[in-house]
Amino acid sequence: MLHLPSVGRLPTSFAARLIAVFTLLTAVLAGPAQAQLQLRIGGGNFQPMPIAIADFGGDPSLAGLVSGVVTNDLRRSGYFTPLDHARFPEQPNFDAAPNFEKWRATGVQGLVTGRVVREGGRVKVEFRLWDVTNGQQMTGQQYGTDAANVRRTGHLISDGVYTKITGLGPWFDSRIAFVDETGPKENRRKRLMVMDQDGANVRAITTGEMSIVAPRYSPATQDIAFMAQATGHQPRVQMINLETGSRQALGNVDSMSASPRFSPDGRKIVMSVQQGGNADIVTMDLASKAQRSITNGMAIDTSPTYSPDGSQIAFESDRGGSQQVYVMGADGSNPHRITFGPGSASQPAFSPRGDLIAYTRQRNGGFAICVSKPDGSGERVLTEGFHNEGPTFAPNGQYVLFFRDPGGQGGGKLFMVDITGKVEQPVPTPAYASDPTWSPLLSGR
Numbered sequence: 001m002l003h004l005p006s007v008g009r010l011p012t013s014f015a016a017r018l019i020a021v022f023t024l025l026t027a028v029l030a031g032p033a034q035a036q037l038q039l040r041i042g043g044g045n046f047q048p049m050p051i052a053i054a055d056f057g058g059d060p061s062l063a064g065l066v067s068g069v070v071t072n073d074l075r076r077s078g079y080f081t082p083l084d085h086a087r088f089p090e091q092p093n094f095d096a097a098p099n100f101e102k103w104r105a106t107g108v109q110g111l112v113t114g115r116v117v118r119e120g121g122r123v124k125v126e127f128r129l130w131d132v133t134n135g136q137q138m139t140g141q142q143y144g145t146d147a148a149n150v151r152r153t154g155h156l157i158s159d160g161v162y163t164k165i166t167g168l169g170p171w172f173d174s175r176i177a178f179v180d181e182t183g184p185k186e187n188r189r190k191r192l193m194v195m196d197q198d199g200a201n202v203r204a205i206t207t208g209e210m211s212i213v214a215p216r217y218s219p220a221t222q223d224i225a226f227m228a229q230a231t232g233h234q235p236r237v238q239m240i241n242l243e244t245g246s247r248q249a250l251g252n253v254d255s256m257s258a259s260p261r262f263s264p265d266g267r268k269i270v271m272s273v274q275q276g277g278n279a280d281i282v283t284m285d286l287a288s289k290a291q292r293s294i295t296n297g298m299a300i301d302t303s304p305t306y307s308p309d310g311s312q313i314a315f316e317s318d319r320g321g322s323q324q325v326y327v328m329g330a331d332g333s334n335p336h337r338i339t340f341g342p343g344s345a346s347q348p349a350f351s352p353r354g355d356l357i358a359y360t361r362q363r364n365g366g367f368a369i370c371v372s373k374p375d376g377s378g379e380r381v382l383t384e385g386f387h388n389e390g391p392t393f394a395p396n397g398q399y400v401l402f403f404r405d406p407g408g409q410g411g412g413k414l415f416m417v418d419i420t421g422k423v424e425q426p427v428p429t430p431a432y433a434s435d436p437t438w439s440p441l442l443s444g445r
Contacts, residue, residue, distance in 0.1 A: 037110055037131040037138060039079060039165050041398075042420050049165065050107050052083040052132075056114035057094050059123075062150050063116040066125060069154025070112060070161070072198060073172045077162060078423025083108050094126065100135040109133050112161055122146060125153040129161050139164050151200065156443070169353075169396030172197060175439040176401065177215045177224055180204070181411050181432040188411070188432075192226060194242065197394075197438070199428035205240060214259055214390075217439045219308075219352070220266030224437070225250070227258045237271050239286075250284060251291070257282075259303045264310045270294075272302035281315055281332070294332030306330065307350045312374070314338075314348040314357050325359050327374060338376030345370070347390060352440075353397035356419065358382075360389050360402075369402050371419055382421040387412075390434065395441045401427065403434045 039049045053071045056063035074080040089102035094115045103111055114127035128140040141160055143153045152173065159170030180193040190211040195202040205224070206212055213235070215226035222242040229235040237250045237257040251257035256274040263270065266286075273282045273293075281295040281304045295301045299319035306313055307330075314327045320337060323344040328335035339345035343363025350357055356371045361381075368384035369391050387405040394401065398418055405412040411432025417424040427436075 037133060037165055038167065041079065041166060041168070041418075042422075046420070046422060048079055048081045049109055050083060051080045051110040051112070051161075052088065052103065052106070052108045053112045054088070054092050054114070055085070056116055056127075058116040059118050062118075062123065062147065063114070065151060066116055066154040066157070067112075067114060069151055069198070070114075070127075070158050073155060073158035074161065076198065076425050078418060078425065079162070079166060080110075094128070097135075097137075098130060098132075100130075100132055103132045110138075110161070110165060112157070114157065116150065118147070123150050125150065125157075127157045127160070129164060151196075152442075155196070155198075168398050170441060170443075171394040171396040171399065173442050174395050175217075175442065176414075176427070177205075177217055177437045177439065178403075178414060178429065178433045179212050179215065179435040180430065181434060185409050185411070192224065192240070193430075193433075194224075195429070197427075202430055205242070212435075214435050216261050216392075216437045218262040218266040219264055219440050220262070223262070223266065225260035225262060225269055225271075227260065237269070239269070250286075250289075251282075261305045263306050264308055270304040270306065270313060272304065281313065294328075294330075295335070303347050305348055305350050307374070308352050308354045312350075314350060314374070316346040316348060316359075325357065325376075327357075338372065338374070339379075340376070341379075349391050349393055349400075350374075351393045351397040352395055355397070358391035358393065358400050360391065369400060369417065371400070380421065382417045382419065383415070383424055388415075390436060392437050394438050399423075401436045401438055403436060405434070 053067055056067040071082045075082050087106055092098040092113050094113050109132055111130040111132050117124045123145050125143045129138045131138050155172040158172040163170050174197045175194055176197050177194045180191045181188045183189045189208040191208045192205040192212045192215055210228045210230040213227045215224050217224055223239055225239045227235050228238045234256045237260045240247045258272045260269050260271040269284045272279045279300045279302055280293045281301050282291050282293050284291045299317050301317045304313050304315040312327055313330055316323050317326050323346045324337050325339040325345045325348045326335050326337050345359050345361050348357050348359045358371045361368045361370045366384055367388040369382045369388050372379040388402055391400045391402045399416045401416045403412040403414050412434040414427035414433050414436050
């Protein structure tokens with residue numbers, strides 16, 4: 001059984017790494033082993049897979065919550081179409097094999113069944129994934145938790161189903177940090193907020209005493225770095241720990257610092273620091289606070305981001321006349337431009353898989369979210385519109401989160417798009433939102 005500690009108002013230490021016992025549920029009356037269900041993503045004829053998520057049995061006050069989370073997660077992925085409950089041919093018994101013939105008649109290819117049971121002060125959550133086409137169980141798991149944390153088991157079940165069928169990495173058990181924007185356009189209050197990736201459990205991390213810009217999650221710790229500006233003061237990079245609430249300013253008091261990003265191990269920050277009329281890329285060791293400039297020239301170098309192996313840094317620079325994306329060694333060696341063509345390119349973000357860099361391309365009065373290989377080849381537009389900015393990858397590298405601002409007196413909203421450009425979904429927030437950043441998996445997988 002997989003044991004999950006409870007979640008407080010701020011994420012606690014368990015969120016960074018899930019330490020637990022794992023139980024694989026054996027098949028119940030399953031048919032003979034055959035080639036298992038698999039969804040291949042991409043291609044011109046791609047269609048989401050029809051799937052059914054049955055009402056979970058057990059405690060009615062919790063079971064519907066878990067199965068609802070699973071249904072919503074899989075639908076939002078864009079890769080599954082959950083069957084309407086009005087078309088269910090039966091309510092399957094969790095301890096028995098479903099009537100595959102009846103389920104095949106509905107057109108679904110997969111079926112998820114589950115149960116949520118209270119055991120004293122704990123809750124046991126179980127699920128099975130059935131291959132309807134071949135009549136066999138594909139996987140099954142148990143999780144142990146408390147009632148306050150049961151919603152999270154829905155995300156873990158979604159990850160189990162998603163990874164088994166698609167072959168892609170998990171991403172539902174994660175969070176998003178963003179800038180919450182309220183008030184009139186000319187005087188917006190900008191607070192740092194954190195929420196589950198589906199928009200639930202929203203928490204304000206700062207109070208609005210200063211404007212927050214460009215937050216970034218650490219890939220290895222429960223820290224978020226961001227640029228903060230109090231009225232009458234220069235913008236400066238700060239860091240907050242979500243477990244303790246401790247907060248510290250980084251960089252020299254006399255210099256404007258911006259665009260912080262963590263190294264893959266969470267031990268360094270790379271940021272842009274204003275030096276005279278220019279801006280250079282600077283690294284800082286978080287333990288010693290020692291700083292080192294790795295660019296030094298007459299250009300504005302900003303928005304640095306590490307590759308997942310820590311060997312490279314992508315950044316934007318106007319050294320060629322317009323804002324473009326460059327890649328260099330983590331020590332500043334061999335800087336070279338990777339974006340060409342019409343318009344400018346900015347705000348690069350490395351995929352956690354290391355295979356792509358996402359960035360904002362501005363051209364012809366519009367803003368596109370693009371991806372290319374780290375050498376600049378294979379550029380493709382994922383989405384394009386009036387004002388799309390701030391790309392950040394999901395933990396599995398399959399989705400890009402960004403914000404879209406239509407202009408006027410309104411404000412930005414969060415959206416996600418998959419790397420094929422075929423799936424685009426809004427991400428709910430309490431108010432206007434900008435500058436999103438995706439956390440690593442809470443379970444540390």
